[in-house]
Amino acid sequence: MKAKSLGTATATSAYLEVQGSARKTDSGNYGYYAGPVVAAAAGKCVKWGGKAGASTYDSPFEHCGS
Structure with a gap:
């Protein structure tokens, strides 16, 4: 979810x-x-x-099921 430019269409x-x-x-x-x-x-x-603007997040592989 974006934290900046809310309501303005930007690359996300x-x-x-x-x-x-x-x-x-x-x-x-x-x-x-x-x-x-x-x-x-x-x-x-x-x-x-x-990614939203200059902010990016990449998780590791997680939430592994069994």
Whole structure:
């Protein structure tokens, strides 16, 4: 979710990557947030993150199912 330029459409992206699968991304000019991005991930680890303006976040592979 954006922290700056709320309500103003600016380049924003969100992604979800299931370990061993291609990354799924939503990106565009959004006023508040990108997404949702969904993927089946039973028994797998996921990596997630995104970008809004100069701020970026990339998680490690986490939330691993068993």
